[in-house]
Amino acid sequence: MYGVILAGGSGTRFWPLSREEYPKQLLNIFGNQTLIQATLSRVSDLIPSKQLYIVTNPKQAEQIQLQLPSSGELGPHFISEPFGRNTAAAIGLAAVTLRKQLQDGVMVVLSADHFVRHTPVFLNALRQAEQLAEEGYLVTIGAKPTRPETAYGYIERGKVLSENSPASKVLRFIEKPKLEIAEGFFQKDAFFWNTGIFVWKVSTILTEIERFLPELSEGLKAIEDKIGTKEEGDCLEAIYAELPATSVDYGILEKSDRIAVIPTDMGWEDVGSWNALDEVIPKDADGNIITGNVVNVDSKNSTIYGDKRMIAVVGLDNIVVADTDDATLVCDKASAQDVKKVVAILKAKKAESHRVHRTIIRAWGSFTTLEEGPGYKIKRIVVNPHSRLSLQRHKKRSEHWVVVSGTARVTCGESVYTIQENQSTFVPMGVKHRLENPTDEPLQLIEVQSGRYLGEDDIVRYQDDYGRAKNGRIEKKKG
Amino acid sequence: MYGVILAGGSGTRFWPLSREEYPKQLLNIFGNQTLIQATLSRVSDLIPSKQLYIVTNPKQAEQIQLQLPSSGELGPHFISEPFGRNTAAAIGLAAVTLRKQLQDGVMVVLSADHFVRHTPVFLNALRQAEQLAEEGYLVTIGAKPTRPETAYGYIERGKVLSENSPASKVLRFIEKPKLEIAEGFFQKDAFFWNTGIFVWKVSTILTEIERFLPELSEGLKAIEDKIGTKEEGDCLEAIYAELPATSVDYGILEKSDRIAVIPTDMGWEDVGSWNALDEVIPKDADGNIITGNVVNVDSKNSTIYGDKRMIAVVGLDNIVVADTDDATLVCDKASAQDVKKVVAILKAKKAESHRVHRTIIRAWGSFTTLEEGPGYKIKRIVVNPHSRLSLQRHKKRSEHWVVVSGTARVTCGESVYTIQENQSTFVPMGVKHRLENPTDEPLQLIEVQSGRYLGEDDIVRYQDDYGRAKNGRIEKKKG
Numbered sequence: 001m002y003g004v005i006l007a008g009g010s011g012t013r014f015w016p017l018s019r020e021e022y023p024k025q026l027l028n029i030f031g032n033q034t035l036i037q038a039t040l041s042r043v044s045d046l047i048p049s050k051q052l053y054i055v056t057n058p059k060q061a062e063q064i065q066l067q068l069p070s071s072g073e074l075g076p077h078f079i080s081e082p083f084g085r086n087t088a089a090a091i092g093l094a095a096v097t098l099r100k101q102l103q104d105g106v107m108v109v110l111s112a113d114h115f116v117r118h119t120p121v122f123l124n125a126l127r128q129a130e131q132l133a134e135e136g137y138l139v140t141i142g143a144k145p146t147r148p149e150t151a152y153g154y155i156e157r158g159k160v161l162s163e164n165s166p167a168s169k170v171l172r173f174i175e176k177p178k179l180e181i182a183e184g185f186f187q188k189d190a191f192f193w194n195t196g197i198f199v200w201k202v203s204t205i206l207t208e209i210e211r212f213l214p215e216l217s218e219g220l221k222a223i224e225d226k227i228g229t230k231e232e233g234d235c236l237e238a239i240y241a242e243l244p245a246t247s248v249d250y251g252i253l254e255k256s257d258r259i260a261v262i263p264t265d266m267g268w269e270d271v272g273s274w275n276a277l278d279e280v281i282p283k284d285a286d287g288n289i290i291t292g293n294v295v296n297v298d299s300k301n302s303t304i305y306g307d308k309r310m311i312a313v314v315g316l317d318n319i320v321v322a323d324t325d326d327a328t329l330v331c332d333k334a335s336a337q338d339v340k341k342v343v344a345i346l347k348a349k350k351a352e353s354h355r356v357h358r359t360i361i362r363a364w365g366s367f368t369t370l371e372e373g374p375g376y377k378i379k380r381i382v383v384n385p386h387s388r389l390s391l392q393r394h395k396k397r398s399e400h401w402v403v404v405s406g407t408a409r410v411t412c413g414e415s416v417y418t419i420q421e422n423q424s425t426f427v428p429m430g431v432k433h434r435l436e437n438p439t440d441e442p443l444q445l446i447e448v449q450s451g452r453y454l455g456e457d458d459i460v461r462y463q464d465d466y467g468r469a470k471n472g473r474i475e476k477k478k479g
Numbered sequence: 480m481y482g483v484i485l486a487g488g489s490g491t492r493f494w495p496l497s498r499e500e501y502p503k504q505l506l507n508i509f510g511n512q513t514l515i516q517a518t519l520s521r522v523s524d525l526i527p528s529k530q531l532y533i534v535t536n537p538k539q540a541e542q543i544q545l546q547l548p549s550s551g552e553l554g555p556h557f558i559s560e561p562f563g564r565n566t567a568a569a570i571g572l573a574a575v576t577l578r579k580q581l582q583d584g585v586m587v588v589l590s591a592d593h594f595v596r597h598t599p600v601f602l603n604a605l606r607q608a609e610q611l612a613e614e615g616y617l618v619t620i621g622a623k624p625t626r627p628e629t630a631y632g633y634i635e636r637g638k639v640l641s642e643n644s645p646a647s648k649v650l651r652f653i654e655k656p657k658l659e660i661a662e663g664f665f666q667k668d669a670f671f672w673n674t675g676i677f678v679w680k681v682s683t684i685l686t687e688i689e690r691f692l693p694e695l696s697e698g699l700k701a702i703e704d705k706i707g708t709k710e711e712g713d714c715l716e717a718i719y720a721e722l723p724a725t726s727v728d729y730g731i732l733e734k735s736d737r738i739a740v741i742p743t744d745m746g747w748e749d750v751g752s753w754n755a756l757d758e759v760i761p762k763d764a765d766g767n768i769i770t771g772n773v774v775n776v777d778s779k780n781s782t783i784y785g786d787k788r789m790i791a792v793v794g795l796d797n798i799v800v801a802d803t804d805d806a807t808l809v810c811d812k813a814s815a816q817d818v819k820k821v822v823a824i825l826k827a828k829k830a831e832s833h834r835v836h837r838t839i840i841r842a843w844g845s846f847t848t849l850e851e852g853p854g855y856k857i858k859r860i861v862v863n864p865h866s867r868l869s870l871q872r873h874k875k876r877s878e879h880w881v882v883v884s885g886t887a888r889v890t891c892g893e894s895v896y897t898i899q900e901n902q903s904t905f906v907p908m909g910v911k912h913r914l915e916n917p918t919d920e921p922l923q924l925i926e927v928q929s930g931r932y933l934g935e936d937d938i939v940r941y942q943d944d945y946g947r948a949k950n951g952r953i954e955k956k957k958g
Binding site: 316317 | 494495774776777788789790791792793795796798800805806807808809811813814815817818820821824825830832849850852854855857859877879881883884900901903905923925927929930
């Protein structure tokens with residue numbers, strides 16, 4: 001079996017913890033793992049890492065890569081979408097990639113940001129689904145409702161397919177219902193949440209795409225022709241832009257007659273907004289979920305995501321507070337769906353806080369913007385052991401570096417020298433330089449940038465350990 | 480007439496905008512002036528600046544001083560309480576100070592943090608009160624209630640004192656009443672809010688203190704003996720600690736038979752908590768008070784005090800959000816009185832955020848702690864034109880300075896030199912140094928401190944323009 005993990009996302013629903021370039025799947029909301037790490041480890045007993053395909057965009061691919069274990073074995077493949085074109089296109093792109101490489105096989109479609117409480121139940125359902133997929137079914141995994149949820153789609157099951165399995169034909173799919181309708185579904189045994197987890201043969205789904213979405217099918221074939229050639233990237237970009245943006249549910253599943261459902265009771269949730277956390281995270285005696293540096297006086301039923309800064313909450317009921325370095329959200333849980341309106345406003349205002357965090361993680365370490373003002377910007381930079389930034393030059397700014405812990409090897413013009421904790425150096429405007437941590441301990445330094453223009457795009461890279469000196473698209477990033 | 484302004488305060492009610500060392504009276508909540516600036520300018524037509532006495536503690540005196548206009552004329556006097564001992568002691572200390580200097584006179588007791596909408600009405604009441612005070616009355620100023628407020632005390636007036644004035648005898652004082660009682664008062668013409676603004680002769684109040692609070696009277700006399708001598712400070716500190724902490728209302732006014740009230744309709748408020756702002760600040764169409772960098776989606780009846788950082792509020796009703804660099808409050812308005820519980824918790828935890836802000840204002844400029852970590856601390860320092868910090872030395876830290884705007888004259892050991900924007904310098908541990916702005920423009924620099932101990936008290940001052948090299952008490956401050 002092959003795993004296809006849909007890992008896009010716009011970062012709006014869990015803003016300000018999520019950002020456009022750092023969406024939900026990259027967050028550690030529940031515990032020890034981020035959502036994508038949990039997704040990968042959940043299937044690891046069934047699908048080896050090298051049989052996983054992560055469909056995402058280039059910026060998110062970079063961040064996902066940083067969250068993968070750096071083991072010796074071959075990790076997941078990345079399939080890069082130049083733009084989001086909804087699930088039918090993403091799944092189709094994965095399917096033609098698999099067909100090109102493997103002719104055929106059973107693929108499991110997963111989302112990078114789901115919660116599953118009972119992994120063995122989930123894996124068992126996938127195993128059952130595999131058999132049905134081999135028989136030519138498009139198999140959906142259904143989850144037994146635990147409440148009349150209106151934020152999920154439902155599946156009504158029909159006849160069972162065989163005596164000794166709960167797998168059934170699907171009577172119909174129902175999109176997010178009104179509460180009265182959802183309450184009716186919740187009373188009956190025949191209705192399941194549509195998890196968006198699908199199992200089918202590559203050949204089956206591509207046949208169905210050809211049948212129901214011929215335009216998408218044509219585009220995918222054209223892309224398939226170029227996979228593995230040097231025109232692949234350009235072709236993908238040109239064709240993808242023109243593909244119809246349809247969901248696989250609406251475009252295929254609601255129309256096909258080859259659909260089966262495996263009902264499960266696996267404790268599944270699609271954590272779609274701040275108030276949805278209530279379903280998956282244990283609460284204190286007053287119904288609160290509280291993390292971080294928080295002082296609470298008499299609040300209840302509230303979710304407080306603090307960080308280092310002090311958050312004091314007094315007498316709140318049913319409120320979400322989520323704090324980050326550069327932005328804080330305070331939201332009534334009843335309005336949690338409207339957080340995306342905030343992000344839309346920030347985007348329209350061109351505020352950076354919809355797009356990135358103040359701390360940006362890179363392969364070599366991270367940097368945090370501490371303060372910006374006219375003519376200066378202050379960053380804390382952490383360089384991982386035995387890592388280095390690119391050999392680079394800035395046309396419009398100079399940089400002062402003060403080491404606060406660790407040891408830095410500095411290249412500045414023709415000189416190469418070492419500075420330690422409590423030493424500083426100066427990189428004049430226009431001078432080629434490089435920052436390197438040659439030790440086993442992290443290097444931490446404060447950078448004070450000075451100049452009339454301090455944008456991240458004022459950088460010319462000459463050599464880079466992460467391939468960024470060659471690639472126009474990501475050349476403009478810091479580091 | 481002499482003005483006595485009670486300017487203490489623990490900084491709890493408007494936390495996190497107010498702090499222990501920066502209480503409400505220092506805040507600019509309503510507009511162009513801070514509360515103490517407004518208090519001083521409100522009486523300026525009636526009482527010359529040099530006849531004003533501000534009763535406060537030494538730390539707050541320093542901050543108040545920075546908010547006074549630096550005109551050539553003689554400013555207000557400061558009377559320094561070593562500890563807070565409630566209003567009877569504070570008023571008594573002012574009274575004996577005035578008796579020592581002037582024998583007798585009429586004194587107006589004001590609070591530093593009141594709101595008055597109609598200044599001419601207020602001043603007119605003070606003029607009427609002055610006459611009654613001369614006749615030996617303890618005169619209180621009453622304010623006509625505009626609602627059945629339960630957070631204020633009330634005065635019931637009795638017979639008018641003369642035909643052509645509304646001034647009346649006082650029947651009784653009522654402490655903060657329950658709502659049903661307050662509603663009854665609000666219906667009747669005979670009840671007024673007790674504003675805590677009093678007018679009386681120095682000799683009258685001291686006679687009444689002698690009569691009703693003999694222990695306080697004895698202590699005050701002992702202090703009065705030493706006023707103007709070199710034992711004044713030690714004597715004050717020793718005696719003040721033992722004085723009874725009684726309010727003038729409870730200790731004197733509720734017992735004396737020489738009380739009059741001048742009823743007014745001056746638009747008075749004692750802005751005692753975050754939700755009390757609703758009474759004095761104009762609201763938008765949805766009932767919100769919003770300042771700072773705030774994005775609001777569908778919130779109503781809420782007060783949002785943002786600053787530079789982005790605050791997004793979604794669907795809130797009746798909530799207060801107050802943001803500062805190091806702490807954010809989110810509070811239901813119904814629980815606004817419980818903000819003091821937060822401050823008590825922070826104090827118990829020894830969290831700095833109950834005591835000071837991240838930006839601390841000094842006579843020479845200001846400094847802001849941007850970040851602290853193990854072994855380092857980063858500050859932005861602003862030095863006012865033609866100002867300088869003390870000549871100083873640190874035993875346990877070195878300092879890197881990077882100028883981001885302006886020009887610094889640096890003394891470091893035996894050297895004196897100038898650095899400009901985009902230049903930096905290093906002050907090694909133990910070396911005597913001084914930072915000075917010799918120009919007409921502000922100087923802004925980033926300081927990276929490095930060392931095993933980075934407390935503000937690691938400072939030895941050799942010369943200081945603000946007298947701090949001599950005074951043990953405030954020697955330990957930064958700057």
